[in-house]
Amino acid sequence: MDAATITSWMREIDASVRAERDHLVQLDAAIGDGDHGTNMTRGFAAVVQALDTDPGSPPGKLLILAGRTLVSTVGGASGPLWGSALRSGGRVLGDQEVFDGGQLVEVLAAALASVKDLGTAAVGDKTMVDALEPAVEKLRARLADGVPLGPALEDAAAAAEAGMRSTIPIQARKGRASYLGERSVGHQDPGATSTALVIRALQKAVVQQNS
Amino acid sequence: MDAATITSWMREIDASVRAERDHLVQLDAAIGDGDHGTNMTRGFAAVVQALDTDPGSPPGKLLILAGRTLVSTVGGASGPLWGSALRSGGRVLGDQEVFDGGQLVEVLAAALASVKDLGTAAVGDKTMVDALEPAVEKLRARLADGVPLGPALEDAAAAAEAGMRSTIPIQARKGRASYLGERSVGHQDPGATSTALVIRALQKAVVQQNS
Amino acid sequence: MAVETNQMRKFLNDPARVVKESLAGLAAAHGDLLRYDVAKQIIVRKDAPKKGKVALISGGGSGHEPLHGGFVGLGMLDAACPGEVFTSPVPEQMLAATKAVDGGAGVVHIVKNYTGDVLNFKMAAEDAADEGIKVTSVVIDDDVAVQDSLYTAGRRGVGATVLAEKIAGAAAESGADLAKVTDIVKRVNDRSRSFGVALSSCVPPASGKAIFDLPEGQVELGIGIHGEPGRRRAPLGSATEVVDVIVEAVLSDLKPKRGSKVLAFVNGMGGTPLLELYLLYGEVDKKLRAAGMEPVRNLVGSYITSLEMAGASLTVLELDEELTKYWDAPVHTAALRWGV
Amino acid sequence: MAVETNQMRKFLNDPARVVKESLAGLAAAHGDLLRYDVAKQIIVRKDAPKKGKVALISGGGSGHEPLHGGFVGLGMLDAACPGEVFTSPVPEQMLAATKAVDGGAGVVHIVKNYTGDVLNFKMAAEDAADEGIKVTSVVIDDDVAVQDSLYTAGRRGVGATVLAEKIAGAAAESGADLAKVTDIVKRVNDRSRSFGVALSSCVPPASGKAIFDLPEGQVELGIGIHGEPGRRRAPLGSATEVVDVIVEAVLSDLKPKRGSKVLAFVNGMGGTPLLELYLLYGEVDKKLRAAGMEPVRNLVGSYITSLEMAGASLTVLELDEELTKYWDAPVHTAALRWGV
C-alpha cells in the first residue's frame, strides 16, 4: 500500500459520508444536535480537496494533512477526534513511501489511542470508540492468524458494523447523547455509524487497488 | 316596553354572543385579529353584571349604564362603537319608565347615528353599519305601515341578517379588514354578524315579554 | 405535572390573566423604573408625575412586547396602557394614565392608527380635557402596505411608534414644551415608513388558535402587528429577494433625498431569531447604501411584535440633526437603554 | 419573487452562508463596537488589542444569538468565535481570536462544556501557549438537568455563560490581572445553576428539519441550547407549575444560603415572546422570595438561544459584593448595554 491507498481511502470516505449524510443527521438529531452528517461531509470534502493540492507526499504525510484539514474545517466533537486520530496514525508511517498490513494495524491503533486519550471514552460509552476499537482488534487478530489483508479488512469492517449496532441498546456516557440519560437508549450512535463507514471505506480502497 | 325589556335584551345578547363566541372569533381571525368574539362576550357579561347592581332605574338609564360598561370593558373598535351607540340610544328615552315601538325606533336610530358619526362608515364599507342601518330602516318602515311590533321586529332582525350576509362579497373600507384590501372579499364581517345577533336578541326579548 | 394540561405552546396560567400576570412580572423585574397600577391596569414611570415636564403616554393591545410597557422610563414614555392581547385598551386606562403623569406641562398621546385605539384614545382625550389637562394626540400611520385614502381606515401604525416614543421622549426629557414634543412625534411619523412580512401567524391566548395558516415556503407580504395576514401571499424567496421587496416598498413611498442620513430599524415579529434579523440587516444596509442613503443609525431586534409570529419589518426614518440628537440622548427603559 | 422557493420558515439565502451573512450584518450594524474578520471568521472588539488589559474570548456553535458576538465590546468579551450552527468552531478561529486580542496581560477562554467546544478550545490553547501567549481556560457547566459524574461528559454550559462574560468582562475592564479574571469566571460558574424547558424544537438551516417533534400540550424538561430533547417529556402544566419544577431543580442543587442575594436570569430560547418571559419572571421572583432568597438583580430576555425554539431557562447566581459590583459596571455591547 502507498500514498494512492490513502487518497482513495479518503475519497471513499468522502463519497460514503456524503451518501449517508441525511442518515447521519437523523441519527444525530435523535440523540444529539443533528449536525454529524454535515460535519463529516464538510470535513472529508475539504480533505479530498487538500490532498489534491499535495500529490507527491508519502502516505503518512497525507494522513497528517487529512487530520489537520479535519481539525480546521469540522469543529464539533468529531473534528478534533478524527483530526487527531488521522494525525497520530500518519505519524506512525513517518516518511515511508509504502506500508504493509502490519503497519496499517499500527496506524489504526494509534488513531484509536488518540481518540481515547482526547475523548476519555471506553467501549460501551456509546461513541465512535465502540466501532473503532473492535475493528482495530479484529484486523490485528486476523493478520496475526495469517489471514490475507483483503479478508482481514472485510472482517474488520464487519466488526466495526457490529460495534456500531452494539451502541443501540446502551445508554450514552460521553458526548451530547449523554445529556439525554436513559432517553439515549434505543438509538444508534451517529459517530459509531460514521466510523463504520470509515473502516468500510478503507476495505473498499484496498480491494480496489489490489484488483 | 320598560326597564325589564332592556334587561332581558341585554341578557339575550349576552347569551347569544357567548354561544357564538368561537364563530365570531373565527370570522375576525379571517379578516381581523380574532378577538371580536372575546370582546363582545367580555363586554356583555359585564353589562349583565352592571344591570344587576342597578335594579330600579328607568330603561334609558339602563341603556346608558350598559353603554358606559361596554366602553370601560371592551376596548377595540367595538367597545367605543357599541358603547356610544347604547349611550346615545339611552339618552333618547330620558327618564321615561315605559316606551313604545316608535320610541324604540328612535333609540335604534340614535344608536346608528352615533356609530356612523364615530366610525365614519357607510353602508357598503363592510362593517356593523351594514347590518344596523337596514334593521333600523326596516323597523321604521314596518311600524309606519301599521305592522305590529312583534312582526316588525322579526322583519328588522331578518334585515340585519341579510345585511350581515351582504358583507360577504364586498371589500372592506373601514376597520382592520380594510388592511387586507381585496383579500377581505368573500368573508362575512364579524361586527355585522354580532350586530345581527343584537337585533335578533331585541326581537326575542320583546316577544318573550309579550308572551 | 398537572393532570389538566395546557394545550397551547405557551407559558401561561389562565388566558384571561396573561396580560396582568406579565405586567406584574415586568414590574417585579424593573421596580427601579416603573410601577404597575393593578386596579387601573397601567404602567407608570416610577418618578411620575415630573413637575414641568411634558409627559408622553401610549398604549394599545398587548402582545406587542416590549411595546409599550418596556419603553416606560427616563427619556421615553411616562406611562403605558396595555389592553387585552390585540385589543385596544379602554378610555378609563388612558385617562388614569394621563392623570398619573401630568406634571402641568401637558400630555401627548401617541396613538397607533387602528380604529379601536383611535376611538378609545379620542374618548379619553375628551375626558382629560374635561378635567382640565392639556392633551395632544398624534396618530402614527407609517405602514406603506396599506393604501392611504380618505375613504378607508388609512395606514396602520407600526415601527415608527418605537422611534417616535424614543425621540419625542428625549425631547420631553430635555425640557421641550407640549407643542414642540407633539411636533417631534409628528415629524418622526412623517419621515418614517415601514413594511412587514411574516413566515407564520401567531396564536392569541384567548382563542388558542393560529389566526391564519401559512405553509412553509410561503410569505405574507404587507402584514401588520396583530397576527393578521398581509396584503398578499407569495412564494418565499431568498432573504435578498425578500429585502428587495421590503426596501423597494419603503423607499418608493418615503422618497428620501439622495444622500439622506437614515435610521434603519430591522424589527423581529417575536419568533424570528437574531441570527436572521442580523442577516436581514446586512442586506438592508447594502441596499440602502446602493440607493444612495446613509444608514447612520440602526436598531435591530424584536421591539414591536405579534406574539411569537415569525417575521420581520423594516422601518426607515429620514433623520435630521435634531432627530439624531434626540435619538442619541440617554434612555433608560426595560427594553432600550443607553447613555445612562 | 423567486421561482425556486425557500422551503424553510426562515430568512436566508444559502444555509451554508447563513452564519457568515449574519455576522456581516452584525458588523454593519455595530461597526462602532466590533469588526468582523471574514477570513478568520471571528468577531473582534473594535479597539482590541488593549495593551495591559486581560482579554476574554468565547465561542461555540452559532444559533445561540446574541451569544457570543452580541457580547463583544466594552466591559464584556474581546472576541467571539462563531462556528457553524450548533457546531463548535475550529481551533484556528480561537487561535486567531486569541492573537487578535492579546494585549500582553493574557487571555481567558470561556468554554461551554460540550465535548466539541472543550476539545477545540484545548487545541487552540495549546497552540497559543506555543506562541507564547498566556492563556487560561474556564469550562462553564451550570446545567443542573444533567447529572455530574466522573464517567460522563458532565454538565452543559448554559445561562451562566452570559453572566460570567459580563461579570468577568467588567473585572478585566477595571484592570484585574489574569489570575483574578480567571477566578471570577470560575466563581460565577460555581455559584450559578440553570435549568431549561422547551415547548418546541427548532430547525437548523443545514438540515431544514426540526430536531424533534413535540406535540402541543407537552413540555421537554431539562433541555440544553442545541434544540435537543430534554431529560424527560411531561404534560405541560400551568406556568406556575412549570416554574415550580424549574426553581426546585435549580435551588435544590445550588443550595443557596437563606437570605442570599441572587441574580435571577429568565432567558428565552428564541421563539418565546417577552409577554411570556415576564409572566415567568413574575412567578420566579415570587418563588425565590418564598424560598428566602432576595432577587436583587435580574435579566429577562432572549440572550442564549436555540434558534427559534419556544422555551425558557432560569439561571440563578448567588451574588456577593464583588460580583454585584462587576455586574453593575458599565457594559456596551450589541445585546447588553448600561452605564454608558
Ligand SMILES: Nc1ncnc2c1ncn2[C@@H]1O[C@H](COP(=O)(O)OP(=O)(O)O)[C@@H](O)[C@H]1O
Ligand atoms: N468523548 C468522546 N469520545 C469519543 N467519541 C465521542 C466523544 N464525544 C462525542 N463523540 C462522538 O462524536 C459524535 C458526534 O459528533 P458530531 O455530531 O460531529 O459533534 P457534536 O456532538 O459536537 O455535534 C458522537 O456520536 C460520538 O460518537
Ligand SMILES: Nc1ncnc2c1ncn2[C@@H]1O[C@H](COP(=O)(O)OP(=O)(O)O)[C@@H](O)[C@H]1O
Ligand atoms: N369605523 C368603523 N365603523 C363601524 N364599524 C366598525 C368600524 N371599524 C370596525 N368596525 C366594526 O368592528 C368590528 C371589529 O370589532 P373588534 O374585533 O371587536 O375590534 P378590533 O377591530 O379593534 O379588533 C368589525 O368587524 C366592524 O364591523
Ligand SMILES: [Mg+2]
Ligand atoms: Mg452533532
Ligand SMILES: [Mg+2]
Ligand atoms: Mg378584532
Ligand SMILES: [Mg+2]
Ligand atoms: Mg382587536
Ligand SMILES: [Mg+2]
Ligand atoms: Mg454539533
